[in-house]
Amino acid sequence: MTSKAFPPHNIEGAIVNVLITEYLRINLTTEKWECRACSHEIGSARENYKHGLLVHNRDPREVHKPLLDPSKYERTFSPNPDWCRILEFYCPSCGTLVEAEYLPPGHPPTHDIELDIDALKEQWKDREEVKEPPVGAEPVRRVHHHHHDHDHGHHH
Numbered sequence: 717m718t719s720k721a722f723p724p725h726n727i728e729g730a731i732v733n734v735l736i737t738e739y740l741r742i743n744l745t746t747e748k749w750e751c752r753a754c755s756h757e758i759g760s761a762r763e764n765y766k767h768g769l770l771v772h773n774r775d776p777r778e779v780h781k782p783l784l785d786p787s788k789y790e791r792t793f794s795p796n797p798d799w800c801r802i803l804e805f806y807c808p809s810c811g812t813l814v815e816a817e818y819l820p821p822g823h824p825p826t827h828d829i830e831l832d833i834d835a836l837k838e839q840w841k842d843r844e845e846v847k848e849p850p851v852g853a854e855p856v857r858r859v860h861h862h863h864h865d866h867d868h869g870h871h872h
């Protein structure tokens with residue numbers, strides 16, 4: 717996956733973008749949430765990112781198809797829409813499904829990621845930017861030609 721042309725560092729050489737989830741990052745210069753797929757500015761990083769996303773309130777039966785015929789069986793293996801809804805949050809610019817959460821009907825979206833932006837800036841000012849999140853496939857590592865570093869470099 718190639719990222720869009722966002723300069724990884726500002727003119728002072730400080731980190732600009734911090735990855736938060738698979739689809740979200742924070743631009744520490746503008747203090748905005750950004751969609752990683754299209755670089756769309758979602759909203760203030762000091763606010764709930766969900767405010768800047770499109771919400772789709774899904775009947776869980778549409779997402780998890782019942783394994784049994786609901787007309788024949790009272791209990792199917794699909795979530796009951798009376799006590800569970802699935803809120804899906806989409807980037808308004810590119811339509812990427814950024815987040816999904818299971819909530820009781822009528823429950824407002826949770827504020828699940830609340831970050832101390834000032835602490836984050838302090839934490840990241842001396843680090844190299846991470847291009848890919850540290851989950852899933854291993855990111856391509858920069859090869860050092862001068863020496864062979866066999867530990868994986870995660871010193872904190």
Ligand SMILES: [Zn+2]
Binds near residue numbers: 808809811812
């Ligand atoms: Zn997007």
